[in-house]
Amino acid sequence: MTLIALWEAFVRIGNIASWLLPTPSSIGYTLYDSASLLASHSLVTLEEVLIGFILALVSGLTLASGITLSKTLEKALYPFLIASQTVPVIVIAPMLLVWVGYGLMPKVIVVALI
Numbered sequence: 001m002t003l004i005a006l007w008e009a010f011v012r013i014g015n016i017a018s019w020l021l022p023t024p025s026s027i028g029y030t031l032y033d034s035a036s037l038l039a040s041h042s043l044v045t046l047e048e049v050l051i052g053f054i055l056a057l058v059s060g061l062t063l064a065s066g067i068t069l070s071k072t073l074e075k076a077l078y079p080f081l082i083a084s085q086t087v088p089v090i091v092i093a094p095m096l097l098v099w100v101g102y103g104l105m106p107k108v109i110v111v112a113l114i
Contacts, residue, residue: 048104053112089110
């Protein structure tokens with residue numbers, strides 16, 4: 001609470017531009033004023049996250065079962081799975097936009113990869 005009060009005082013006393021560092025009170029007001037917009041966008045984000053989670057769950061369980069049950073599949077896929085974990089998702093995301101395009105699919109794939 002003290003940090004928020006200091007932040008508010010610092011911005012007001014220092015005459016810092018609101019676009020550079022908004023006050024906590026203006027942030028709270030904007031959140032309150034845009035609550036319906038935030039709620040509708042939150043539902044879309046929740047849908048993308050749930051679809052990505054389900055995709056990750058199904059593909060992960062399928063791969064894990066296959067690798068566990070088949071030594072050949074393990075030897076074939078394990079190096080690729082290890083290599084895939086060395087590349088940050090933030091690097092893959094722009095490539096997905098080029099390959100898949102904008103929309104639901106690249107977002108779902110990024111969620112599944114995380």
